[in-house]
Amino acid sequence: MRRNPNDMRSPTARDVLAGRRNRIRPAAIGLAVLGLAMLWMACSGSGDGGGREQLVVPGTGSCESVLKQLAEAFNQKDSGIEAIIPASTGTSGGIQSVVSGESPLGRVGRPLKEEEKAKGLTFVAFAQDLVVFAVGESVEVESLTTSQLGAIFKGEITNWRDLGATDAPIRVVGRQPGEASREEIAKHLETFRDETYAQGAKIAFHDGEMADLLNKYPTSIGFLPNSLVRAPGNKMRVVALDGVAPTVENAISGKYPLMTTAGFVYKNGGLSGAARAFVDFVFSDAGRRIMSEAGMAPVARR
Amino acid sequence: MRLRSSLLFPFAVLIVAAVVATAIPLHVVKIRALRKVLHEHDLAIAESVHKSIGIHMAKEAKDVAALARLAKDSSVLKSAMARFLETGGLDGNGDSGPLRAGIAALDLGSAVRHLVVVDPRGRLVCGQGAGEPGGVYDVWGMAEVLAGRPETITASADREGRKVRAISRFEANGKMLGAIALVMDIDSDFAKFFAETYGCDVSLGNLDGIFASSLPANLRNKIDETLMIEALRQRRPQCQDLPEVSRTVHYAPVQVADEMFCLIVETDTSASRALLARKRVEAIFVTLGILVVVLAVGLSLAARLIVPLRRLKRDAEAVVADLTGADVAAEKGSEVQSLVRAFDHMVRAVKSHIDERKKAEDELARHRDHLEYLVRERTAELEQTQRSLLDAARQAGIAEIATDVLHNVGNVLNSVGVATSSLKGRVHRLRLDGLTRLAELIESRKEDLGAFVTEHEQGRKLPGFLTALGRYLTDERKRMSDELAELTSHVEHISEIVSVQQSYSGRGGLTECVTMDELIDSAVKINSAGLRRHGVGLKVEPSGLPPALLDRQRILQILINLINNAKYAVSAVDREDKEIATRVSKPAEDRIRIEVSDNGVGIAKENLARVFAHGFTTKKHGHGFGLHSGANAAREMGGSLTAYSEGIGKGARFVLDLPFNAGGKNGE
Numbered sequence: 001m002r003r004n005p006n007d008m009r010s011p012t013a014r015d016v017l018a019g020r021r022n023r024i025r026p027a028a029i030g031l032a033v034l035g036l037a038m039l040w041m042a043c044s045g046s047g048d049g050g051g052r053e054q055l056v057v058p059g060t061g062s063c064e065s066v067l068k069q070l071a072e073a074f075n076q077k078d079s080g081i082e083a084i085i086p087a088s089t090g091t092s093g094g095i096q097s098v099v100s101g102e103s104p105l106g107r108v109g110r111p112l113k114e115e116e117k118a119k120g121l122t123f124v125a126f127a128q129d130l131v132v133f134a135v136g137e138s139v140e141v142e143s144l145t146t147s148q149l150g151a152i153f154k155g156e157i158t159n160w161r162d163l164g165a166t167d168a169p170i171r172v173v174g175r176q177p178g179e180a181s182r183e184e185i186a187k188h189l190e191t192f193r194d195e196t197y198a199q200g201a202k203i204a205f206h207d208g209e210m211a212d213l214l215n216k217y218p219t220s221i222g223f224l225p226n227s228l229v230r231a232p233g234n235k236m237r238v239v240a241l242d243g244v245a246p247t248v249e250n251a252i253s254g255k256y257p258l259m260t261t262a263g264f265v266y267k268n269g270g271l272s273g274a275a276r277a278f279v280d281f282v283f284s285d286a287g288r289r290i291m292s293e294a295g296m297a298p299v300a301r302r
Numbered sequence: 303m304r305l306r307s308s309l310l311f312p313f314a315v316l317i318v319a320a321v322v323a324t325a326i327p328l329h330v331v332k333i334r335a336l337r338k339v340l341h342e343h344d345l346a347i348a349e350s351v352h353k354s355i356g357i358h359m360a361k362e363a364k365d366v367a368a369l370a371r372l373a374k375d376s377s378v379l380k381s382a383m384a385r386f387l388e389t390g391g392l393d394g395n396g397d398s399g400p401l402r403a404g405i406a407a408l409d410l411g412s413a414v415r416h417l418v419v420v421d422p423r424g425r426l427v428c429g430q431g432a433g434e435p436g437g438v439y440d441v442w443g444m445a446e447v448l449a450g451r452p453e454t455i456t457a458s459a460d461r462e463g464r465k466v467r468a469i470s471r472f473e474a475n476g477k478m479l480g481a482i483a484l485v486m487d488i489d490s491d492f493a494k495f496f497a498e499t500y501g502c503d504v505s506l507g508n509l510d511g512i513f514a515s516s517l518p519a520n521l522r523n524k525i526d527e528t529l530m531i532e533a534l535r536q537r538r539p540q541c542q543d544l545p546e547v548s549r550t551v552h553y554a555p556v557q558v559a560d561e562m563f564c565l566i567v568e569t570d571t572s573a574s575r576a577l578l579a580r581k582r583v584e585a586i587f588v589t590l591g592i593l594v595v596v597l598a599v600g601l602s603l604a605a606r607l608i609v610p611l612r613r614l615k616r617d618a619e620a621v622v623a624d625l626t627g628a629d630v631a632a633e634k635g636s637e638v639q640s641l642v643r644a645f646d647h648m649v650r651a652v653k654s655h656i657d658e659r660k661k662a663e664d665e666l667a668r669h670r671d672h673l674e675y676l677v678r679e680r681t682a683e684l685e686q687t688q689r690s691l692l693d694a695a696r697q698a699g700i701a702e703i704a705t706d707v708l709h710n711v712g713n714v715l716n717s718v719g720v721a722t723s724s725l726k727g728r729v730h731r732l733r734l735d736g737l738t739r740l741a742e743l744i745e746s747r748k749e750d751l752g753a754f755v756t757e758h759e760q761g762r763k764l765p766g767f768l769t770a771l772g773r774y775l776t777d778e779r780k781r782m783s784d785e786l787a788e789l790t791s792h793v794e795h796i797s798e799i800v801s802v803q804q805s806y807s808g809r810g811g812l813t814e815c816v817t818m819d820e821l822i823d824s825a826v827k828i829n830s831a832g833l834r835r836h837g838v839g840l841k842v843e844p845s846g847l848p849p850a851l852l853d854r855q856r857i858l859q860i861l862i863n864l865i866n867n868a869k870y871a872v873s874a875v876d877r878e879d880k881e882i883a884t885r886v887s888k889p890a891e892d893r894i895r896i897e898v899s900d901n902g903v904g905i906a907k908e909n910l911a912r913v914f915a916h917g918f919t920t921k922k923h924g925h926g927f928g929l930h931s932g933a934n935a936a937r938e939m940g941g942s943l944t945a946y947s948e949g950i951g952k953g954a955r956f957v958l959d960l961p962f963n964a965g966g967k968n969g970e
Contacts, residue, residue, distance in 0.1 A: 090535035138449075169440055176509055176531055200442070200459055203509060205534040205555075205562050216454075216560060219445060 052082040055274040059094020059107035061087075061207035062129060062180065062224075063262035065231035066294040067107060073290060074281045081274040088206040091180065095121065098265050105275040106265045109180040109225070120268045126282050127296040130226035131181045131258035132246040134236040138218035140165045143240035150191020152221060155198025160219060172201035173213045173222035180260050181207075181223055188257040211236070225260060226295040248297045262296065310604055317600040321593045329585035336581055340574035341550070345541055348552035348567045351500045352539060355565055356556045358496065362486065363466055363559050367455050369410060370468035370484035373417055378404040379482070380474040383419065383427070387479060391421055392436050398428050410484070414492050418483040419472065424448050427480065431462055431487075439483070443469045447481045457488070457561035464488040464506075464513040466559050488514045488558070503568040506556075508534075512566070523568070529553045530564045548572035611637040618644035625651035709927060710799040710859060713828070713866055718792040720831040725785040732778055737771060740764070788831075795828055798855060813851040818886050818894060819844050821854060825861035826884075829869060836873045838880045840865075845886035850894070851963040856935045857896075860943065863928040864898040864956050870921060871902025871954060894962035899955035905947035913945050936960065 057067065064085060071083035085107075089097070094106030099119050112123045133149060135141060139160055144152075151157045153172055161167040174197040175182040186192045197203070204210040210224045214236035222236075226246060229238055238246055241256065250256035264279055271279055281287050288298040373379060382400040389396040405417045405428065418429030418439065426432050426439040433439070443454030447469045454469045466486045472479040486492070488506055496504040497516030505515035507525065515522055529540040533553040542551040548571050556565040615637065622644065623629060628651075747754040747761070754761035826833075826840055833840055865882060872880040885897045903920075905913060912918050914933040917926035929943070936943040941960035947953065 087537070089537055092532065093536035093538075096536065169445055171442060176534070178531070199461075202442070202458065202561060205531075209562065213560065217442065217446065218449075 052080050053274050054082045054084055055105065055278055056084045056086060056103050057094075057105050057107050057264075057278070058086050058089050058097045058103050059265070060091040060109035060180070060262075061228075062091075062109035062260060063107055063127070063227060063296075064088055064208065066127075066227040066262075066291055066296060069290050069294065070282055070287055071278075073286060074278055077281070079277055081277055083274075083278050088208055090206065095119075095265055098267060101267075104266060104271070104273075105278065108263055108265050109260055110183075111261055111263070112265065121265050122268050122270075123263050123265050124279070124302070125261045125263035125299050126279075126287075126301075127262045127291045127298045128251070129260050129262050129296045130246045130248070130251050130256060131184050131223055131260055132226045132229060132238045133221065133223045133241065134214055134229055134238050136171070136214055136218035136220040137235040137237065138166070138168065139221070139237070141239055143243050145242050146189045146191050149189065149241075153192065153197055153201070154194065155201070158198070168219040170198075171213075171217045171220035172198045173210055173217075173220050174201050174203050175210065175223070176203055176205055181225065181258075184258050184260055185223060225262075227262075227291075230295050248292075248295065252297060261299075310601065310608075313600060313604040314597060317597050318593060321589065321596050325585075325589040325592050329582075329589060333578060333581055333585060337574075337578055340571070340578065341543070344550045344569050344571050344574060345552070347502070348541070348550060348569050349539060349554075351502055351504075351567045351569070352552060352554040352556070352565055354500060355496050355504065355567070356554075358499075359556060359558055363455060363468070365411070366415065366466060366484045366486050367453065367468040367470075369415065370470045370482055371453070373405075373408060373484060374470040374472050374482045376404065376408070378407070379419075380472075380479065383472060383479045384474055384477075386427065387421065392425050392427065398435065402428050412486075412495075414487045414489065414495075416485045416487075418467075418485055419480060420444065420448075420483070421480040422448065422478050424481075429483070429485070432485070441467060441469075441483070443467065444481060444483070447471050448478075455559045457559040457563075459510065459513070462487075488563075490514055490516065500567075502570070505566040505568070506558075506563050507566065508561075508563055515566075517568070523547065523549065523551060525566070526551075526553070530566075534562055534564055543571075545571075545575070548575045608637050611641050615641040615644045618648040622647040622651045625655045707799060710862070711796050713832075713862065714792050714795045714799065717828060717831040718789060718796070720835070721785055721789040721792060725782060725789065728778065728782055728785065733771075733774065736767075740767065740771070791827070799859070813853050815849045816852055816854050817849045818847055818852070818857075818896065821852065821857050822861060822884050822886070822896070825858055825865055828858075828862050829865045832866070832869055833882070836869055836880070838869055838872050838882055841881060841883040843883070843885045847886060847888065847894070847962075852960070853935075853939055856939060857958075857960070860932040860935060860958060861896065861898070863932050864958070867928065867956075868898055868900035868902060868954075871904075872900045874903045875901075875951070877901070888962065889959070892962050894960050896958045896960070897955055898958075899953065901953040903954075904950045904952040905945060905954050906950050907947075910945055910947060914943070 067085045071085050074083050091108040094108055095116055097103040098106040152170055158170050207224050207228050210222050211228050214220050214222050244250055244255045246256050251259055283301045291298045382404045386396040386398055386401055416430040418432045419427040420439045421427050424438050426435050426437050442458040443456040447454050452471050457466045467483045469481050469483040472482045493504045493514040493516045503516045505512050507513055526542055529542055530553050533540040534555045537555055539554040550569050550571050552567040554565050556563050755764050868882040882900045887895045889895050914929050916930040919926035933943040939960055944957045946955040
């Protein structure tokens with residue numbers, strides 16, 4: 001059977017180009033990084049000797065704030081390693097960084113899909129996080145029902161006045177399709193199965209953007225990982241779902257349904273050096289304590 | 303030269319394959335490199351455009367905010383708005399005319415920018431495309447500004463499309479007048495502005511779709527949402543190649559106020575494509591050119607190769623035909639194949655030929671060895687035989703000599719016998735008894751001897767008797783003396799024969815100066831007794847030739863033998879005139895010829911040649927040796943002995959020819 005040449009050519013060309021770029025660029029970057037690292041090591045060797053090995057952990061924004069806290073605590077130990085948590089590139093970005101060899105360790109907001117496992121990756125969960133609905137600082141609502149939430153996000157309720165609060169337009173902030181929090185909500189709340197948001201709703205592409213928007217607009221509503229809500233400087237408020245407060249206890253008891261898994265991803269064959277040290281720290285008591293304080297539920301290392 | 307060859311095709315294929323295998327990958331590599339460079343180039347352009355647009359848009363947003371601030375600080379607008387509100391505003395009969403005029407007088411710098419003014423309750427006072435005055439201007443950020451925030455910059459969508467708004471709190475002398483929003487439409491005009499500025503097609507959009515594009519809707523390419531999300535999520539550009547429309551689509555995140563948009567930059571790659579296509583055509587022509595040149599060179603080389611190959615093949619076939627007689631020329635196939643076959647044939651033929659040769663040589667060697675063995679064997683046998691023959695010959699020689707000697711001696715002994723018997727008879731007959739009686743008579747008459755002689759009758763007869771006796775005895779003595787002389791000559795002859803034989807057995811014959819007549823005489827004398835006994839007459843013709851150097855003994859022996867033979871020949875016939883004749887002549891100055899002829903039995907024609915053969919004889923007690931040795935002796939002396947006869951009963955003639963060295967000048 002003769003195939004449409006477009007079907008044949010465009011994906012091929014794109015795959016090839018994408019593949020080449022993904023192969024060559026990381027390699028070039030890797031070389032450059034290696035060269036710079038060697039130069040830097042040589043300089044620091046002859047200098048004051050304060051150089052530390054850097055571990056960059058790219059990936060999802062869902063556990064970004066807690067990992068920053070963990071990295072800060074980890075970096076305070078004199079282990080000779082500096083853990084760096086860059087801005088979110090999403091779970092897929094973290095996975096790609098690890099696959100390309102850019103980074104030995106990536107952070108992900110969900111377990112790996114089959115096609116991602118097939119790339120030779122190992123996933124290790126370090127905590128469970130809650131997905132919570134949050135509102136801007138001026139919204140005086142403590143709890144919302146799932147049906148209210150569904151009406152809000154679909155644009156059926158557009159003013160807080162209708163929910164018994166002060167007269168203010170409701171600013172809906174959603175997430176892009178396929179995102180872990182959105183998927184988790186859609187899994188448990190029937191009213192969110194419909195993918196369309198209210199007219200004029202903003203879409204955040206990262207948890208950080210979500211937090212920023214919730215901070216910026218006091219009458220807004222959105223959803224995000226619980227650990228981010230507690231990050232310093234945040235003004236948004238968490239609302240109860242059908243009267244159930246989003247706490248770790250409620251989540252563990254099963255009353256609160258919305259949970260995501262935060263974890264690390266690395267190449268099959270185990271961790272080495274800095275990455276192992278950092279992961280070990282995350283699973284340590286100190287690490288677990290930090291995660292618990294951030295509203296996460298640390299999980300046992302498997 | 304016949305070029306049609308089965309090799310040409312493989313050659314051509316090889317050449318074409320070689321060229322294709324070298325040139326095409328080279329071109330492919332070149333074109334791929336070119337394509338990569340062009341792609342990177344297109345990508346770089348897209349990235350730079352994206353970056354520039356990102357910066358540009360951030361600046362636009364800042365400009366919008368700055369303009370909004372300018373507007374809100376404008377005293378004209380402030381006073382117009384204050385008057386509007388004082389005259390009742392939207393609820394009363396407030397006149398928005400001066401406000402509108404003030405807004406219209408502002409230079410916003412771009413057609414896509416509008417100014418919207420709302421009253422403190424958030425209701426629209428005036429503004430292009432913002433709806434009917436009096437309606438709530440419900441946009442993101444407005445409530446916050448009205449609640450006290452001095453300024454909000456926000457991007458959001460409404461029914462008219464995507465807009466960036468810089469909302470500023472509008473107040474004068476501490477009294478809130480409302481809010482001023484400077485609105486910038488993120489629409490296709492906006493996109494076209496960038497498209498014109500950067501020379502490529504620009505679209506802006508998000509997951510809701512494209513809301514600004516320099517391309518008309520029917521020419522837009524379908525958005526790849528996955529790439530868009532990846533670009534927005536991973537904060538890195540994604541690229542899509544659309545070769546069928548000669549475009550590279552570049553997705554990149556761009557922050558516009560508080561929203562993340564996807565900037566889609568489409569660059570036209572048709573120039574690159576055209577360049578690539580041109581390079582491909584060039585590559586094809588270059589390849590074809592190389593192909594033609596290499597093909598021509600290769601084929602000419604092949605042709606040059608083919609001719610010697612054929613010649614070689616023909617030579618090989620000729621060798622095969624020569625060696626085996628088989629014709630292998632008809633076989634088909636390429637030159638190389640047939641050459642290989644021909645050489646195979648040739649090698650086999652040569653090999654079998656060599657094998658045969660070797661076999662033959664081996665055979666020959668075996669034969670030779672056998673022959674040599676045989677020869678050695680035969681030689682040994684021959685040597686043995688020769689030794690035996692030599693022994694036999696020696697014995698035969700000894701026997702021959704003995705026979706010869708005995709023969710000659712026998713001949714002479716005959717004469718000796720005859721002479722001895724004659725002497726014996728004479729002695730026997732000698733009358734010596736009368737002498738004895740006389741002596742006794744004289745003894746008895748010794749006293750009267752005189753008387754007796756004178757007186758006695760008997761006595762008187764005594765002197766006569768004595769005289770007669772004396773005569774008789776004298777005669778007898780003479781005869782006996784003759785006989786003894788003859789006997790002596792016989793004995794001498796015997797001793798000569800012996801000495802002759804001695805000379806035979808070693809040195810050559812001795813020559814001495816004799817006349818032929820003497821020799822004949824001697825021979826006759828030796829045979830005289832026999833001749834007499836057989837009543838054979840001998841007629842000797844004296845030659846009177848001077849003496850010459852002759853081998854006396856040999857010639858004598860030959861002559862004796864001839865005379866002896868003649869004697870037998872004539873004795874065997876019953877006739878009265880039995881006669882032998884000798885004759886000496888000189889046929890030439892240095893030759894002498896002696897003929898002995900007889901009128902005896904003669905020699906049969908068939909035997910004429912055989913008479914000189916050893917062992918040939920017609921005599922009852924003959925040895926067949928005399929003539930043989932005679933002929934040999936004549937030959938040794940440089941002459942010949944020849945027999946002539948008219949036939950049986952017609953007598954025979956033997957001729958002895960010898961060199962004649964007259965005068966014995968060279969005597970020894």
